[in-house]
Amino acid sequence: MANKNNNNTVMQNKTMIVISIIILIGIFFGMKYTYNQSQNNKTVTLSENQSVLFKRDSSFTIGPDNAKVQLVEYFDPACETCSQFHPYIKDILEKNKDKIQLVLRYAPLHKDSDKVVVMLEATKKQDMFLESIEASFKTQRNWAGHDGHNLNNLWGTLSDLGLDMDKLLEDMKDPELMKIVIQDIEDGRKLGATKTPSYYVNGKPLQQFGLQNLKDLIQSEMDK
Amino acid sequence: MNLNIRISTKIIFLCFLVASSATLGSLFFSDIMGFIPCNMCWYQRIFMYPLSILFLINLLYPDDNVYKYTFPIVVVGLLFAIYHNLLMLDIIPESIVPCSSGVPCSTEYISWFGFITIPSLSFIAYFMLFILLVFGKEK
Numbered sequence: 001m002a003n004k005n006n007n008n009t010v011m012q013n014k015t016m017i018v019i020s021i022i023i024l025i026g027i028f029f030g031m032k033y034t035y036n037q038s039q040n041n042k043t044v045t046l047s048e049n050q051s052v053l054f055k056r057d058s059s060f061t062i063g064p065d066n067a068k069v070q071l072v073e074y075f076d077p078a079c080e081t082c083s084q085f086h087p088y089i090k091d092i093l094e095k096n097k098d099k100i101q102l103v104l105r106y107a108p109l110h111k112d113s114d115k116v117v118v119m120l121e122a123t124k125k126q127d128m129f130l131e132s133i134e135a136s137f138k139t140q141r142n143w144a145g146h147d148g149h150n151l152n153n154l155w156g157t158l159s160d161l162g163l164d165m166d167k168l169l170e171d172m173k174d175p176e177l178m179k180i181v182i183q184d185i186e187d188g189r190k191l192g193a194t195k196t197p198s199y200y201v202n203g204k205p206l207q208q209f210g211l212q213n214l215k216d217l218i219q220s221e222m223d224k
Numbered sequence: 225m226n227l228n229i230r231i232s233t234k235i236i237f238l239c240f241l242v243a244s245s246a247t248l249g250s251l252f253f254s255d256i257m258g259f260i261p262c263n264m265c266w267y268q269r270i271f272m273y274p275l276s277i278l279f280l281i282n283l284l285y286p287d288d289n290v291y292k293y294t295f296p297i298v299v300v301g302l303l304f305a306i307y308h309n310l311l312m313l314d315i316i317p318e319s320i321v322p323c324s325s326g327v328p329c330s331t332e333y334i335s336w337f338g339f340i341t342i343p344s345l346s347f348i349a350y351f352m353l354f355i356l357l358v359f360g361k362e363k
Contacts, residue, residue: 013233017283020241028248032256194258 036207043205053187054200055103058180060129063101069221071100072200074107074193077116078144082197083137088211106184107196112149117181122171128163135161227292235360239353240279246349247276264308268346271301295357302350308343
């Protein structure tokens with residue numbers, strides 16, 4: 001008899017344990033949902049008030065200004081995921097010509113990335129910006145490092161592209177370039193672009209990172 | 225030192241709640257709110273996460289040995305938590321802590337009511353576990 005009672009309490013205990021686990025996990029996901037929702041609202045209100053956070057006059061864009069979808073990418077030239085995503089982004093742009101505009105913004109999170117970004121920004125004056133970015137993505141493993149970059153190797157990559165390196169060196173001295181970079185960093189911080197790449201589609205942040213999720217978000221804006 | 229101490233089921237259940245809340249809470253800070261954990265936080269996580277599993281296993285398959293396995297882990301975690309809080313309060317200088325992951329351990333991510341920070345939450349959790357295990361002996 002005593003044994004049976006004992007079994008009953010063990011069973012009751014187990015039920016209580018299972019219920020408490022479910023409650024704990026429920027609270028976790030509930031808070032996750034609430035938090036994401038509030039972050040989302042924050043960015044949406046930010047974007048309504050300050051569309052400049054997504055695109056400055058200095059920002060590099062691909063696609064028409066009046067495109068239905070504005071895709072903003074905060075990237076770091078040294079970020080591996082950015083380089084892996086780049087071909088897919090180009091593919092998306094290719095498939096939706098005239099309907100989508102890509103805005104590239106800097107988020108130089110790695111050490112020395114700000115110097116790389118200034119170098120890339122200077123290539124704009126020779127109209128070689130996109131080519132330079134793509135070349136630096138391709139040769140990333142030769143120059144990018146977690147404790148600082150090998151700028152000489154990147155310099156070599158850019159000179160192989162046929163850039164006028166003397167002009168580039170001269171252009172890089174322009175203090176305006178650093179101002180653009182600092183502006184991008186500030187805008188990124190305000191938007192909460194703490195990871196690269198960070199995507200914003202018509203002002204909406206990509207909640208769950210992933211190529212398919214990005215495609216879905218773009219599609220949902222496209223269908224509006 | 226006698227480690228053969230029987231802890232009552234209710235106390236173990238409370239311990240489980242504390243440990244699993246701390247586990248899920250720290251995951252919330254890092255994975256949802258996107259705070260990067262510093263080295264010290266990682267050491268405290270290392271000792272907190274298995275506690276939630278150990279207490280859970282003991283609840284589901286009870287025996288008298290849970291104190292023996294969990295108390296040492298709680299003590300080590302508590303020492304890390306004390307150390308980290310001393311860092312935050314500027315009692316110990318930061319430079320002697322190896323913080324190579326890029327986030328200094330004295331970074332304050334949250335500050336609720338002026339005194340609740342992530343390290344202080346960690347300390348509270350470890351301290352509660354410590355008290356529960358020390359005073360939770362079955363009479």
